């Protein structure tokens with residue numbers, strides 16, 4: 522009995538223990554279930570989030586595709602616009618060039634003289650051929666054999682002008698002064714050209730003095746000053762390494778009035794200058810301009826009159842290229858004369874536009890009129906110089 526009781530108690534104890542561990546297991550099970558439920562909920566929410574992100578990604582990709590398409594279209598349009606712009610630019614440039622080279626011609630001439638007719642031609646030619654210095658101021662014909670006109674400047678048609686004047690009087694194109702066709706100076710010597718009347722019988726009272734052109738890095742201003750004062754003998758070849766000195770053979774120690782320069786003409790190339798759109802180019806380089814300024818200071822000091830010969834107007838104005846007499850009706854050439862005057866700090870009235878013979882083998886009346894008119898202006902300036910500085914001396918000279 523006691524054993525039974527004991528056995529009963531042991532079984533009961535064991536049963537109690539099992540119940541306890543069962544309860545514990547149940548509790549743990551419930552906890553695990555709760556944990557799984559929360560993880561399931563988390564997983565569901567992650568899935569929803571993922572689905573949402575996926576759909577956003579698709580939206581973005583779609584958007585990207587749209588943007589890419591827009592971009593392609595824009596690129597196409599911009600290329601087209603660029604092409605149109607280039608074409609428009611080209612058209613503007615062509616138009617500008619046409620307008621520039623073929624400007625509107627003025628109704629009348631912007632200077633009263635020269636006139637492009639036969640009567641005027643003959644009159645100016647007569648004035649030149651029968652001119653002598655201070656003729657109308659009581660100076661005798663043989664007092665001064667000639668006035669000297671000196672041409673200074675970079676390569677720009679100095680020699681060509683002398684040839685054009687000579688050709689105009691001869692009636693056929695001559696090449697007395699050596700003209701070149703390159704950027705560097707062609708003429709190297711100082712050469713005084715006598716001019717003959719059209720009948721070849723008489724030497725006129727003019728000498729045209731050609732000299733080496735001004736160049737960058739080659740300063741011949743000292744020799745030019747000597748030419749102005751008559752110290753350099755005819756045909757002297759300028760030595761660019763050193764100026765002519767007093768003790769040298771070609772140096773004229775005691776120049777007379779006939780050896781000196783009575784009018785200085787700066788020769789510029791009208792084609793070199795540009796002042797339209799975004800292109801601004803001056804008539805000469807800065808170096809040459811400063812050499813001219815240096816010469817100008819000396820010329821000013823001596824009181825020698827200064828003119829500007831603006832060559833190659835045919836190249837800058839198409840109308841003038843076709844019809845030389847349009848030179849004084851071309852607003853473009855008038856403006857270029859104003860620019861040239863400004864460039865050298867001289868009044869616009871001192872600028873003489875010119876077209877020289879360069880291709881032609883026969884003379885034309887219009888080029889002849891221009892050349893003779895320009896020479897007459899130079900003679901008038903030389904006369905003014907002589908009147909102001911040497912009138913009495915010339916009047917009383919025997």
Ligand SMILES: Nc1nc2c(ncn2[C@@H]2O[C@H](COP(=O)(O)OP(=O)(O)OP(=O)(O)O)[C@@H](O)[C@H]2O)c(=O)[nH]1
Nearest residue numbers: 677678679680681700701706707708734833877879
């Ligand atoms: N189209 C045109 N060409 C010209 C004119 N004047 C001169 N030329 C040309 O310009 C070039 C130079 O002319 P030159 O007379 O040798 O010039 P330059 O000033 O004496 O030159 P250097 O002696 O070298 O200093 C030549 O090819 C000429 O034919 C002009 O009025 N119109």
Ligand SMILES: [Mg+2]
Nearest residue numbers: 679680699708
């Ligand atoms: Mg020359």
